[in-house]
Amino acid sequence: MSGARTIQGRGLVAGRVEGTALVSQEPVSFLGDVDITTGAIMGELPSMKGKRLGGSILVFPGSMGSAGAWRFIYQLFKHGTHPLALIAQTLPDPSVVQGAILAGIPVICEPDENVLKTIENGDRLSIDGTKGTIAVLG
């Protein structure tokens, strides 16, 4: 991974994965935002309009207090429409973390820079949920 820029965050849920960034400028609740069977964005998330969550590394500001988020994240996983990893600028709600643990989706939060500005849609990322590192491969 030489030449890649590395951003340091706090690893919440372990796991290493490489994938393509999908950036939301709006907080995500998961409940009602995403169609479970297709992973298509449905809710009021203008910056992700027309996109699908499946196979992406979701970069987002944080979650919106929905206690049911875990169930929707787990359902996305069960339908194969889940994001490969979550990078949250702020600490997400416990329900999001519980869903991610259940689905084995690595989570990093509180990166040392504003990733909503520095990471763009389509960037290749390699993340380590144990160390809390985000490598931007380009």
Add this chain to the structure above:
Amino acid sequence: MKLSRRDQEMLDGRHGAPLRRAMEGLVTLGKAYGAADMVDIGYAHIHAGMAMYKDDVELMEELADAGATMAVPASANIANADLVNWRDTGAPEPLARLQQRAAGAHHRMGSASAFTCTPYWAGHWPTWNMHMVSIESTVTIFCNSVLGARSNRDGFFAVYAGMTGRYPRFGYHLDETRRGTHLVRVETMPENISDFSALGYHVGKSVGGGVAVFDGFARRPTLDELDSLGAALGTSGGISMFIVPGVTPPYATVEDCFPQGRPNDAIVADATGIAETYASFSDATDVFDLVHIGCPHASFEEMKDYARLLHGKKVKDGVELWITTSRSVRNMAVEAGYITVMERAGAKIISDTCPMSCHFARTASPDPKLGVTPPTLRGIVLDSAKQAKYVRDMVRCPTLLTSTEKAIETAISGRFVPRFG
């Protein structure tokens, strides 16, 4: 994070694979939220295993198959079909059969398969300072705010907490979180349970994830009124707790709720706010197929009230009246003769589920082989802001919100009777 010797043993797998998995999850959660250690819990209100979601009942069966059991008293949350009277709701049989399997898993794990959002009316009554977990926000709020127990709004990990008897010490398990953040000045005393729901929904919008302190109720609200208030607060906001000084243990005065001093501004709870909630959930239609009361699942006192209002009456042809309550309360109402009165009037008494939780929901993801096709409903008349919000979001049909008494009048006359006018 400091772990007890037994926590560490569970984490190391010395008490079997299910407890290892549970403790791993709880430790990860605790570290994420900066918990110093774990607390002993005294009660867990856990996931039902929901037949309307793919592989979700199976999630509970896998735990039961692996030998998981509940270390503390536990009850199961509301489910997606009435396990007994599912035919009355029009649910497809495979959905009901799958939901029944969840009851089997709960029996094996030793949790009471209550399948209700109001386990307290069914006898699960945690007390002051008891740490507990709950997957249902209405239960979290009632137990924090009315009983003085300590609970977060949990997700699936309520199951892990029930298995281990442990939970990371963060959120509403800490004294410093259990303080007022918003002062609410009650200027209009709600007149009935639905008004408490409308008021709670109105206030919740301004409180977010904070703790609302209510000042100015003209009398001590009843348990049913507090239940209704809390359920609505948790629907429009991310609230886990509210405080009514003199009611919520251990707060005697408004000053007790704000150790840093009383806020300068107050949220006003008045007739305008109550009326706004009713208006916002009353769509421009007077056509409906269903009248629903009993959200959250009705208490025995509410069942008594419904029986009084329905005595000697008849639900209009072409209208369905659903009364939802837990199976335990239903059984008490059978003993008291209320169910006979209600059924004679043509009402359907539904347990284990409710309109937004059953096969009406369009946002769920049932296994296609269950044959679930949500019916097209022209409108539902409701007496609860919580149910109205989720019917709108999940069932996606028009709503008409009114009081309990007027919802029953609506069912009898076949014409919508609004709360005001």
